[in-house]
Amino acid sequence: MxxxxxxxxxxxxxxxxxxxxxxxxxxxxxxxxxxxxxxxxxxxxxxxxxxxxxxxxxxxxxxxxxxxxxxxxxxxxxxxxxxxxKPNKNEVLDGKVMSITDNGIEVFSGPIKSFIDKNRLGAEYEYNSTNDQYLSLNPDLPPIKRGTKIRYRIENLKFQNNEFAAISTIQDNYLGVINSH
Structure with missing residues (x-):
């Protein structure tokens, strides 16, 4: 905010x-x-x-x-x-996917770094190591890859080393991929 x-x-x-x-x-x-x-x-x-x-x-x-x-x-x-x-718990932000691992994705909203665990992406998303992206079992949902714009909600927030680190989710109404780059 x-x-x-x-x-x-x-x-x-x-x-x-x-x-x-x-x-x-x-x-x-x-x-x-x-x-x-x-x-x-x-x-x-x-x-x-x-x-x-x-x-x-x-x-x-x-x-x-x-x-x-x-x-x-x-x-x-x-x-x-x-x-x-200043980010707040339960705040909804838009961000850009900067990195992807088999554990989840890292999203940046300006200076705010947020990690979304694979379990908080939704059951329909699975990691594809060949293309380094999360693919959906639902053909209507676009893939999540580097550069994808995401709308997410902060679930947990921690201040350390002069920056905020957030744990977030896209498992809620109106959250998820905004565009797939």
Whole structure:
């Protein structure tokens, strides 16, 4: 699910040579470098920064920062809104089959990796090692092969190594092959 998370706070450190003209732009760039593309259990995959807030000093004309006496870096309290993609249990997603084994298929929905066990594909699908695909006993159902687009539901979700891993199924109404590439 895509979310807009408001008022995210981070401490941003700016090196002395980056102080001066265009400080706001440099703070924005530093926030982007640190966060965009990262994944956390709290927010999910951070897609973009939606809005930046700059808290000004008491006179309202300058950004307030604290100089670090050991490095000379200036530390700012940054506040911003983010756009994130966070998967949820029982969420239905569309994805693309990236790999196939005799144990099941791996589907990617953007950065979200999902494994669908062969038992969760449905009894009508059987693995064909010759063509490296799952063929259906029902001639109306298309084969599942690399590149096939699948609609699936997340059954179990785990966060580890800074990414989400999902166990999913296509055994439900309106789930399964969207097109067969």
């Amino acid at each position: 895509f979310l807009i998370v408001k008022n995210v706070y981070r401490i941003i450190s700016i090196e002395p040579q980056d102080l001066g003209i265009d400080l706001k732009r440099k703070i924005k760039r530093k926030i982007n470098q640190l966060l965009i593309g990262q994944c956390s259990e709290e927010f999910g995959y951070i897609i973009d920064i939606n809005r930046y807030y700059f808290d000004m000093g008491e006179q309202g004309d300058d950004l307030e920062g604290v100089v670090q006496d050991t490095t000379g870096d200036v530390v700012f309290n940054a506040r911003f809104d983010i756009i994130a993609l």
